Amino acid sequence: MNDPIRHDAPSTHLFPALPSPAQLPSVPHHDALPVASGRPSEAGPSPLTRRGFLSLGVLAPAVLGAVPGSPAVLDAFPGPASPAVSARRFARPPADVRPMVRWWWPDAHVDPAEIRREVDQLADAGFGGAEIAAVHHSIRDKSLLDPAGHGWGTPAWNAAVEAALDQAARRGLSIDLTIGPSWPAAVPTITPGHPAAAKELAHGSVAVAAGATYTGPVPPPAVDGEPVRELLLLQAARIEPAHSTRDETGLDPASVRTVPVDGDSVTWTAPAEGEWLLISSWQRGTGQRPESGPHTAPESYVVDHFSRAGTQAVIDHWTSDLLTPAVRRLLRRSGGALFEDSIEIESDALPWTPDLPAEFERRRGYALAPYLPVVMLADEDPVFAYDPVLTRHARKDFWDTVSELLNEHHFTLLRDWAHSLGLRLRAQPYGLRTDAIEAAAVLDVPEGESLGFKNLDDYRCLAGGRDLAGGEVLSCEAGAYQGGAYTTTWRKLLLTMGGAYAAGLNQTVLHGFSYASAPGAAWPGFAAFTPYDGKAGYAESWGPRQPTWAHISDIADYFARIHLIMRQGVPRVDVAVLRQTGYTKTGIGASWFTASGVPTGWTHQFVSGPLLDLPTARVRDGRLAGPAYKALFVEGDRFYAGECTMTLAVARRLLELARAGLPVVLLGDWSSASVPGVPRDGDDERLRALVASLTAEPAVRTVAAQTDVPAALDSLGVRPDIRYATPSTLLTLRRVDGEVDYYYLCNGRHQENVKPPVAAIDHEVTLARTARDGVPHLLDPWTGRVTRVALYTDEGAAGLRLRITLRPGQAQVVAIARPGQFGTSGSSGTPALSGAPSSSGSSGSSGSSGSSGRQDERPRHRHRRRPGDLLPRRATGRAPTPPAPTPTR
Numbered sequence: 001m002n003d004p005i006r007h008d009a010p011s012t013h014l015f016p017a018l019p020s021p022a023q024l025p026s027v028p029h030h031d032a033l034p035v036a037s038g039r040p041s042e043a044g045p046s047p048l049t050r051r052g053f054l055s056l057g058v059l060a061p062a063v064l065g066a067v068p069g070s071p072a073v074l075d076a077f078p079g080p081a082s083p084a085v086s087a088r089r090f091a092r093p094p095a096d097v098r099p100m101v102r103w104w105w106p107d108a109h110v111d112p113a114e115i116r117r118e119v120d121q122l123a124d125a126g127f128g129g130a131e132i133a134a135v136h137h138s139i140r141d142k143s144l145l146d147p148a149g150h151g152w153g154t155p156a157w158n159a160a161v162e163a164a165l166d167q168a169a170r171r172g173l174s175i176d177l178t179i180g181p182s183w184p185a186a187v188p189t190i191t192p193g194h195p196a197a198a199k200e201l202a203h204g205s206v207a208v209a210a211g212a213t214y215t216g217p218v219p220p221p222a223v224d225g226e227p228v229r230e231l232l233l234l235q236a237a238r239i240e241p242a243h244s245t246r247d248e249t250g251l252d253p254a255s256v257r258t259v260p261v262d263g264d265s266v267t268w269t270a271p272a273e274g275e276w277l278l279i280s281s282w283q284r285g286t287g288q289r290p291e292s293g294p295h296t297a298p299e300s301y302v303v304d305h306f307s308r309a310g311t312q313a314v315i316d317h318w319t320s321d322l323l324t325p326a327v328r329r330l331l332r333r334s335g336g337a338l339f340e341d342s343i344e345i346e347s348d349a350l351p352w353t354p355d356l357p358a359e360f361e362r363r364r365g366y367a368l369a370p371y372l373p374v375v376m377l378a379d380e381d382p383v384f385a386y387d388p389v390l391t392r393h394a395r396k397d398f399w400d401t402v403s404e405l406l407n408e409h410h411f412t413l414l415r416d417w418a419h420s421l422g423l424r425l426r427a428q429p430y431g432l433r434t435d436a437i438e439a440a441a442v443l444d445v446p447e448g449e450s451l452g453f454k455n456l457d458d459y460r461c462l463a464g465g466r467d468l469a470g471g472e473v474l475s476c477e478a479g480a481y482q483g484g485a486y487t488t489t490w491r492k493l494l495l496t497m498g499g500a501y502a503a504g505l506n507q508t509v510l511h512g513f514s515y516a517s518a519p520g521a522a523w524p525g526f527a528a529f530t531p532y533d534g535k536a537g538y539a540e541s542w543g544p545r546q547p548t549w550a551h552i553s554d555i556a557d558y559f560a561r562i563h564l565i566m567r568q569g570v571p572r573v574d575v576a577v578l579r580q581t582g583y584t585k586t587g588i589g590a591s592w593f594t595a596s597g598v599p600t601g602w603t604h605q606f607v608s609g610p611l612l613d614l615p616t617a618r619v620r621d622g623r624l625a626g627p628a629y630k631a632l633f634v635e636g637d638r639f640y641a642g643e644c645t646m647t648l649a650v651a652r653r654l655l656e657l658a659r660a661g662l663p664v665v666l667l668g669d670w671s672s673a674s675v676p677g678v679p680r681d682g683d684d685e686r687l688r689a690l691v692a693s694l695t696a697e698p699a700v701r702t703v704a705a706q707t708d709v710p711a712a713l714d715s716l717g718v719r720p721d722i723r724y725a726t727p728s729t730l731l732t733l734r735r736v737d738g739e740v741d742y743y744y745l746c747n748g749r750h751q752e753n754v755k756p757p758v759a760a761i762d763h764e765v766t767l768a769r770t771a772r773d774g775v776p777h778l779l780d781p782w783t784g785r786v787t788r789v790a791l792y793t794d795e796g797a798a799g800l801r802l803r804i805t806l807r808p809g810q811a812q813v814v815a816i817a818r819p820g821q822f823g824t825s826g827s828s829g830t831p832a833l834s835g836a837p838s839s840s841g842s843s844g845s846s847g848s849s850g851s852s853g854r855q856d857e858r859p860r861h862r863h864r865r866r867p868g869d870l871l872p873r874r875a876t877g878r879a880p881t882p883p884a885p886t887p888t889r
Helices: 050-059 087-091 112-125 155-171 308-322 325-334 356-364 369-375 388-420 436-442 456-468 490-502 547-565 593-600 609-613 648-659 683-695 706-715
Strands: 100-105 129-134 174-178 199-208 213-217 229-238 265-269 276-285 335-340 350-352 424-427 445-449 475-478 507-514 570-572 575-579 604-608 631-634 664-667 700-703 722-724 730-737 740-747 761-767 775-779 786-788 800-806 811-817
Touching (some): 087 547, 100 112, 112 155, 112 547, 129 155, 129 335, 155 174, 155 308, 155 325, 199 213, 229 369, 308 388, 335 388, 356 388, 369 388, 388 424, 388 436, 436 445, 436 456, 445 456, 445 507, 456 490, 456 575, 456 604, 490 547, 490 740, 507 547, 547 740, 547 811, 593 604, 593 706, 604 609, 631 648, 648 664, 664 683, 664 706, 683 700, 700 706, 730 761, 775 800
Parallel strands (some): 100 129, 129 174, 174 335, 335 424, 424 445, 575 631, 631 664, 664 700
Antiparallel strands (some): 199 276, 199 350, 213 265, 229 276, 722 761, 730 740, 761 800, 775 786
């Protein structure tokens, strides 16, 4: 069979070369872009390999480049080109880097005049945009709602959206739109049995004794669901107790066979030996509806995220019902992105799509049917098992296929349609057992969340996909604390978000901003998630009703300045960690680097196999791609029993990278490595031969234990950009823009409830620099001031040594640039850099880069604050209570 994703397919032919500017398609001006329906060509898609389609995602910005504020086509190393940071720009960040809010509407129970007023409130507060979402979990009495007249997608909804877009254009804000009511993606034009509706595969079973004959109905589904169902397959298998687990019934894979069915009945005689099961597989709609409906009349149902038909149903409904001529026109003026929340497909059986058997065989090279019993789920748990290795490998192949279908048929199709409207696609690409790292490379703006992400490594997964594909923005749904409604402080939010920026985050979407009122809402007004089942719901309903809103301009400016710095130039990350399985929202980190490397200054991101074949993933001067990774670290698959495994294509690519001069460190015993899926004859042997060639390369080291990793890196000449004098909770991220180095430094926490709590830090750090004559500048994200750091030690090629003093949650930005980079004078209210640069090197002693010992000859600024405060004093003299040295957890 012609299999485009063969384990042994040569990786070098799967991606087209990155085109030169002359080869890129010509693009009309933004205002001249044609209005497209989003419908694909009748001829259907051209055949593409998995990695081939992903490479088109890297080139997609060539078309999007006509949209104001969209990323341009990126060279593999220079990365996104943002305007240089000046003292004025840092003091007054532009709208496109300002924070956003998730703006909750009770469907179309809104007044366009109030919508305009709320846009003004957001603009006056310093926000750069809002995401409109139809969410009303707090309205328990749904009879108060009018989904027919005021539901999502009705004329009343469209009129309100037009008002929001028009007022946003007047105030310089951007508006994002969710692709459906609440979540997941759903439309009112389908029913559970519709070809475009979400599907599941449910099993049934009946035991048959040795030699006995079963005559009766085909076993019905073991889990309840939609009544309309279709029998996909009936199989028989012998029970093998040696393969049973506490939750799974063991089966003998060699015994699995198809059983013929006569209508709804079956007659089958079991072989004379062993106990047997008849196992039925029923295909049916899930009947899942978006959260807390109804939002529409008729009710909406969740679409099939694994088929083109499901995604096309979304596009067609928007084209016919939501994209009015006025909305289309206004999207060109103030539209930002289409947004999709996390992929929370709810099924008590196996997530499914009708084409999955054919797609599985086309992509994996063998039939799914013999392995179907061991991928089956009931109430989210596996039901049957073969021997552990075969079971693990079959499940890996199944979920890899599902992942490819999601990324190709859903995210890619939605992204391309969004581009036709002059929009980006922002999405949270997780919730299923799929490759979120690869999805982050497909999306224009991948997004994580502070609620569901277990720790900073979950952000580093999405950041790796974004950066290796040459993207710019990593967004975050920020501050959705369970039970935190009307109790969340800015200080709590800042403590949560501080570390996330060091993991690559550079867009904050506050969760959230509620429309003023709603049917049945009591004082102090409508809040999307409060009350929630009669209790305080998810935080927060930010807005003028909150006393803390008095500080919003300071908060918005702070976030904007962090975002601005975190989008300059390109990231510089020490190590790429290869993930055979690209999950996120798991909290599973990297051996040694997460626990021991980060506390001493090392930085890392995660990449998955498909990203290594991106046209941007090439080695230059011993470093890989835009983030300029100094090394690639490979360990066993953390999600599949730690098995030392990789595809043949990935092994070949690693060998190419190592021969191009990229250092590679392998952890574990790779002499008996295996391919991740069900192997074909000779696959494991071919893989081991490739691994043997890889480990023989001079740029490759193999270590047996985590503790050996730093010595292996040192022997390869790989050292971190940032070195701490002592291990600490300091979290850092470096970006390089030309010859200017930007360092974000935060005394943050790896996870929300870290133990022991983060304490104050005071130690020296050594920062690498690009410009040999670069000197350190302090960029204060609270006040917008830029000042020269007077006391530091010039260590030549090793960089600059500074003393860092930060309280828990406190953050600073250090820029290493030539004297005069940020100007020497400023107008009233604009930070200015004045005074002669310090002498080469310094006095030899280190001074604080926070508040003391620095050169500070600037004009007085209206904001004054004490060093270490998370929030600044306001001009009125009022100030939030500063945090205690050890915050309450």
